[in-house]
Amino acid sequence: MRRSRAFGAVALVALVAVLVFLTLPIVAIFANTSPGHLIDGLDDPVARDALWLSLKTTALALLIIVVIGTPAAYLLATRDFPGRAVVQTLIELPLVLPPAAAGIGLLAALGPNGILGGALDDAGIQLVLQTAGVVVALVFVASPFYLRQAESAFGAVPSSLVEASRTLGVGEVGTFLRVSIPSARPGLLAGAALAWGRALGEFGATLMFAGSFQGITQTVPLAIYDRFSQDFAGALALSAILVCVSFVLLLSVKLVTGRGALGAAAR
Amino acid sequence: MGADCRPGECLALSGPSGAGKSSVLRIVAGLLRPRRGVVSCAAETWLDTETGVNVAPEGRRCGYVFQDYAIFEHLTAWQNVAFGMRGTPRRARRRRAEALLDRFGLLARADARPVTMSGGERQRVAVARALAREPAALLLDEPLSALDARTRASAGRELAGVLRDTRAPTILVTHDFAEAAVLGDRVAVVDEGRVVQVGTAAELAAAPASAFVADFTGAVVLTGVARGRDEGVTIVDLDGGGQVVSTDVAEGPVAASVYPWEIVIEPAEAAATGSARNRLAAEVVSITPVGGRVRLGLAATQPLAAEISEAAVHEMDLRPGARVTATWKATATRLVRA
Numbered sequence: 001m002r003r004s005r006a007f008g009a010v011a012l013v014a015l016v017a018v019l020v021f022l023t024l025p026i027v028a029i030f031a032n033t034s035p036g037h038l039i040d041g042l043d044d045p046v047a048r049d050a051l052w053l054s055l056k057t058t059a060l061a062l063l064i065i066v067v068i069g070t071p072a073a074y075l076l077a078t079r080d081f082p083g084r085a086v087v088q089t090l091i092e093l094p095l096v097l098p099p100a101a102a103g104i105g106l107l108a109a110l111g112p113n114g115i116l117g118g119a120l121d122d123a124g125i126q127l128v129l130q131t132a133g134v135v136v137a138l139v140f141v142a143s144p145f146y147l148r149q150a151e152s153a154f155g156a157v158p159s160s161l162v163e164a165s166r167t168l169g170v171g172e173v174g175t176f177l178r179v180s181i182p183s184a185r186p187g188l189l190a191g192a193a194l195a196w197g198r199a200l201g202e203f204g205a206t207l208m209f210a211g212s213f214q215g216i217t218q219t220v221p222l223a224i225y226d227r228f229s230q231d232f233a234g235a236l237a238l239s240a241i242l243v244c245v246s247f248v249l250l251l252s253v254k255l256v257t258g259r260g261a262l263g264a265a266a267r
Numbered sequence: 268m269g270a271d272c273r274p275g276e277c278l279a280l281s282g283p284s285g286a287g288k289s290s291v292l293r294i295v296a297g298l299l300r301p302r303r304g305v306v307s308c309a310a311e312t313w314l315d316t317e318t319g320v321n322v323a324p325e326g327r328r329c330g331y332v333f334q335d336y337a338i339f340e341h342l343t344a345w346q347n348v349a350f351g352m353r354g355t356p357r358r359a360r361r362r363r364a365e366a367l368l369d370r371f372g373l374l375a376r377a378d379a380r381p382v383t384m385s386g387g388e389r390q391r392v393a394v395a396r397a398l399a400r401e402p403a404a405l406l407l408d409e410p411l412s413a414l415d416a417r418t419r420a421s422a423g424r425e426l427a428g429v430l431r432d433t434r435a436p437t438i439l440v441t442h443d444f445a446e447a448a449v450l451g452d453r454v455a456v457v458d459e460g461r462v463v464q465v466g467t468a469a470e471l472a473a474a475p476a477s478a479f480v481a482d483f484t485g486a487v488v489l490t491g492v493a494r495g496r497d498e499g500v501t502i503v504d505l506d507g508g509g510q511v512v513s514t515d516v517a518e519g520p521v522a523a524s525v526y527p528w529e530i531v532i533e534p535a536e537a538a539a540t541g542s543a544r545n546r547l548a549a550e551v552v553s554i555t556p557v558g559g560r561v562r563l564g565l566a567a568t569q570p571l572a573a574e575i576s577e578a579a580v581h582e583m584d585l586r587p588g589a590r591v592t593a594t595w596k597a598t599a600t601r602l603v604r605a
Contacts, residue, residue: 158335158337160333160334160335160337161337161339163296163298163324163331163333163337164331164333164337164339164396165339165350166297166298166323166324166325167296167297167298167324167325167327167329167330167331167397168325168350168351168396168399168400169325169326169328169351169353169400170325170350170351171323171325178350179339182339182341183339183340183341185341
């Protein structure tokens with residue numbers, strides 16, 4: 001009895017420590033930012049450009065990830081083929097890749113002197129130092145979050161549901177759209193939220209691959225970094241805005257998908 | 268393995284778990300492709316590995332009831348039933364789905380979400396959905412096994428009624444011989460991927476082709492109406508005449524079951540001796556050795572089977588056509604509400 005009470009106390013202390021450590025920086029951002037500063041921050045054209053660019057590029061990146069990633073994850077979850085485990089590992093690789101390495105890798109692959117640089121140039125596509133480059137960097141670092149989540153969500157759909165749909169006269173594509181996607185919906189939304197959150201905070205790969213030019217490639221995290229050496233208060237205000245956007249994003253996904261979604265995200 | 272099923276007939280595939288029963292259904296529906304085989308329904312060939320014909324599941328018009336019912340959780344009851352209906356406007360689909368739900372006593376639950384449905388309701392939605400497309404063949408995989416014991420009896424009666432009304436050839440898979448006997452017009456006993464014997468439940472019980480079939484068929488089932496209690500036993504008037512008694516308590520329509528090895532055979536003219544209170548006059552129909560013992564197929568007012576030793580068969584000089592009396596104890600008779 002006494003021992004279990006002691007364990008409870010230790011666990012409680014651990015939880016408090018975790019909570020304080022994880023929330024203190026966020027609390028500090030808001031504690032040091034007066035509401036007036038927040039408004040001023042939004043008034044600044046540099047901050048506005050960064051915020052708008054962040055929303056635009058992350059939304060576009062998310063769209064690309066979901067449209068291409070959903071059928072890819074479905075295939076990975078429902079078909080058994082030789083080398084499946086290898087494919088899964090390759091897809092997860094960007095998760096553990098240091099952002100700087102990701103940026104270098106993107107340059108080496110898609111930069112002017114990269115493997116595909118010549119081909120892209122011939123096609124008239126410029127990525128480096130362009131907004132399109134930001135989107136490419138975001139897709140690269142954020143897509144594994146969605147793919148992993150989507151794959152496990154599709155894998156958890158009972159195969160009898162798919163088979164029932166087929167016996168009811170609905171073909172493979174119709175079954176994918178009418179049964180698989182709705183059944184996997186909570187997991188798909190959770191994955192999309194994780195990917196979006198990762199894209200919003202993306203810093204290293206974007207900086208190396210696309211640079212930091214106001215209105216073109218300078219997303220909010222880059223603007224924060226750019227500013228904090230001269231204007232700490234301004235950097236704090238921008239950080240506060242990013243925290244607010246991320247929080248609203250997380251919360252709205254939680255509300256849309258009900259209680260299950262974040263639990264699914266944790267699994 | 269080979270089996271035929273006629274229009275309006277229900278063929279019950281029965282056998283132990285892992286015997287390959289469900290695989291047969293999946294092959295018929297096109298969900299599983301065997302290395303060699305032929306599946307045809309009416310004049311259509313659905314699968315012929317020799318000629319390379321293999322119609323996709325969506326082209327086979329099978330009504331399939333899955334063991335877990337495979338209810339679409341994101342759709343309401345009527346939307347589940349209407350899932351396979353196409354082309355018709357939404358209102359017409361809803362009307363047709365509701366008519367089917369009504370037949371299963373579920374009209375009031377048309378807008379219910381699956382999470383709020385009981386096991387019995389899910390089972391009925393699954394059957395209604397399988398019937399919604401007027402299937403060319405109806406396939407049921409253990410349609411009652413996911414239900415609790417109380418729901419199973421009523422769901423079984425209801426399903427028997429549905430199967431009687433269905434004109435499509437029906438294949439039902441169950442590991443429970445009693446269920447196969449109640450729901451199937453004919454029963455095919457499956458073991459290790461082959462059909463070991465096909466016949467009516469009474470034929471299988473009376474003349475099993477092997478010891479396996481004999482063991483699998485288990486108890487003999489007699490149907491009747493429990494009339495009341497007398498001297499500590501329940502008296503059951505058998506359908507078709509005759510009477511049995513049981514120490515079990517029951518009322519109304521019942522199924523009385525007794526194991527063949529509980530039944531003792533006496534010559535017809537023998538006087539009643541011993542404590543066995545059940546005595547039915549019967550005629551020997553078949554004599555089948557099943558691994559060291561002999562199963563007698565008996566024709567009483569209902570088919571009956573007894574298992575006795577070979578020595579007893581010789582002693583009484585039993586042969587088909589012989590008149591005997593089948594006797595067993597009231598304590599050996601189980602009563603279940605039918």
